[in-house]
Amino acid sequence: MHSTYIVGTPIHNYTKILSNAFNANGIATDFEVYKKPNAFFKSIPILSTWYKKYFEKRGGDEKYRHISSNSLDFDLLILFGVSYISREKLLYLKQKRNFKILLWFVDSINAYKQFYDVIDIADFIICYNQSDAIKLKEKGLNSLFLPLAYDSETYYYRGRKIEYDIYFIGTLKSRIKYFEQYLTLLNAPNLRIRIDGKLSLLFRLKNRKKYPLFFKCHTNKRLTHSEICDVYNRSKICLNLQPEQAVSGFSIRTFEICGAGGFQLTDGNYSLLNEIYTIGKDIEYFSNIEDLVKITHNYLDEKNDHKRKEIARNGYINAVSNHSFLKRVQEVIAFIKYN
Numbered sequence: 451m452h453s454t455y456i457v458g459t460p461i462h463n464y465t466k467i468l469s470n471a472f473n474a475n476g477i478a479t480d481f482e483v484y485k486k487p488n489a490f491f492k493s494i495p496i497l498s499t500w501y502k503k504y505f506e507k508r509g510g511d512e513k514y515r516h517i518s519s520n521s522l523d524f525d526l527l528i529l530f531g532v533s534y535i536s537r538e539k540l541l542y543l544k545q546k547r548n549f550k551i552l553l554w555f556v557d558s559i560n561a562y563k564q565f566y567d568v569i570d571i572a573d574f575i576i577c578y579n580q581s582d583a584i585k586l587k588e589k590g591l592n593s594l595f596l597p598l599a600y601d602s603e604t605y606y607y608r609g610r611k612i613e614y615d616i617y618f619i620g621t622l623k624s625r626i627k628y629f630e631q632y633l634t635l636l637n638a639p640n641l642r643i644r645i646d647g648k649l650s651l652l653f654r655l656k657n658r659k660k661y662p663l664f665f666k667c668h669t670n671k672r673l674t675h676s677e678i679c680d681v682y683n684r685s686k687i688c689l690n691l692q693p694e695q696a697v698s699g700f701s702i703r704t705f706e707i708c709g710a711g712g713f714q715l716t717d718g719n720y721s722l723l724n725e726i727y728t729i730g731k732d733i734e735y736f737s738n739i740e741d742l743v744k745i746t747h748n749y750l751d752e753k754n755d756h757k758r759k760e761i762a763r764n765g766y767i768n769a770v771s772n773h774s775f776l777k778r779v780q781e782v783i784a785f786i787k788y789n
Contacts, residue, residue, distance in 0.1 A: 451786055455524040455549075456481035459531030459556075462675060467601045468530060471779040480522075484533060523547075526786070529568075530554045537567045550574065552786070556598060556702075558582060558695040574786055580698035580722060594785050597726060598702040600709035602774040604675045607711030607766055610683040615750055617685035619646040619678055620703065622668075623653065625691060626661050628739065633663035635743045641750070643667040644681065675706075682712035686758065687749055692718035700726070705773040708733065708765035713758050715745060726773075732765040 454472055458465030460483040472479035527549050529535065540551065550573040553565060559582045569575065569586075575593040577583035583595035618629075622645070629645065645667045658665050673681070682688050688707045692700060698719050704726075707714040714733040716723070729735045734749065736742040749758045771777075 451477060451525045451783065453478040453524040454526040454528055455479070455522060456528040456530050457533045457535065458483055458529070459533060460484065461531065464556075464601075465530055467603075467775050468528075468779070470603075471775040474776055475779050475783060477779075477783065480524075524549055526550050526552055528552045528554055531556045534562075534564050535568075537571065540568055540571060544571070550786075552576065552782070555582065558697070558699075559586075561695060574789065576782065576785075578699045579696070582698075592789050595699075596778060596781060596785075597700055597773070598705060599773050599775045599778040600702065600705040600769060601675065602709060602770070602776065605679045605682075605706045605709035608680060608683040609711075610680060612684060612686055613642065614644045614681070614685040615641045616643045616687045616689060616746065617646075617681055618644075618689040618691070619673065619681075620691065620701075621693070622647045622649055626657065626664055628691075629664045630661040632739055632742060633667070635739065636746060638747075644669060644685070646671050646673055646678075646681070648672045678706070679710045682707055682710040685712060687746060688712040688714050690714055690716035692716060698722055705769055708762075708769035709773065711762055711766040713749070713762040714765060715742070715749070717742075727765060727768055730761075732761065732768045734761065 454477055456465055456469050456472075456479065458468070458481060465481050465483050469479045469481040524547075527540075527543075529551070531554070543549075544551065551568075551571065552574040553569065553572045554576040555562065555565075555578045557578050559565065559577065559579070569591065573592060575583075575586055575591055576596045577586065577593055578598070580595040583593045586593035622629075633643070645664070646669050649668070649670055654665070654670065688710075690701065690703050690707055692704070696718055700716075700718060700723065704714070704716060704718075704723075708727070715736060716733060717736055720729070720735060720737070723729065723733075723735065727733045734745055736745050748754060
């Protein structure tokens with residue numbers, strides 16, 4: 451493999467980061483992304499549903515114009531994230547150019563129904579969930595479970611002065627009740643807690659009285675990745691709640707927090723997580739909300755400052771050595787080479 455072309459998601463610049471990682475590994479790589487849906491369509495349920503159907507059935511081919519250029523020459527086409535090109539176009543291009551196809555999932559395969567149209571013509575498949583990789587292997591497909599990674603150019607240790615005891619950024623609507631319960635059980639009104647993430651004005655007005663502790667900590671800010679890294683560096687505990695679809699996989703924040711040098715407290719698949727990090731050495735784990743409250747208090751106790759800092763340092767060393775996009779691309783190259 452000498453060259454690749456990536457068609458991917460515009461979210462968080464990950465497609466560009468992945469392209470840079472391939473180039474850094476000596477594989478000439480270019481990329482293109484589809485445009486984000488217009489906010490107007492996303493804000494109105496009926497139009498949002500229409501837009502999604504339009505994109506899945508027609509929009510994929512309409513949006514990816516550069517890949518049809520005769521000047522492009524590559525050995526491997528990577529469909530990264532939620533990018534989608536129709537089966538007909540892929541077969542046409544593959545016959546015309548004689549390249550191989552890699553599907554790279556950054557979520558459960560159940561979240562990408564449209565990929566079932568093309569999954570059988572893919573030469574290689576990277577899965578977000580380990581269980582997805584096993585399922586596809588049983589069907590005779592060449593799949594590999596590969597955890598997500600972090601962008602080492604954006605996330606790194608910055609040595610900032612601590613300003614927050616607890617920090618969380620991520621999806622909020624489905625977790626607001628959980629956070630209210632957590633903050634109630636913590637029963638520590640003097641803790642410096644920061645929760646970032648945008649919520650609509652209507653949602654905030656509707657729920658402010660119902661979840662007062664949550665909204666006391668909520669900034670309603672959308673941060674850049676550089677700003678997120680900065681806050682990780684200024685927080686004692688960086689809380690990471692694994693998404694529901696991460697049955698046997700982990701969110702990208704699982705690697706970004708450690709890549710920033712933050713102390714990570716997370717949940718999810720214990721045994722698999724312990725293969726990626728050493729729990730109790732690189733990160734800390736909680737199994738339920740009562741456990742979360744207990745561990746939070748434990749690591750906010752001054753007598754455990756040294757242990758918390760040591761775990762954060764170990765997690766950072768692990769992330770730098772094993773979990774950057776540069777490292778993941780090396781694993782992908784090896785996977786392709788031996789398959």
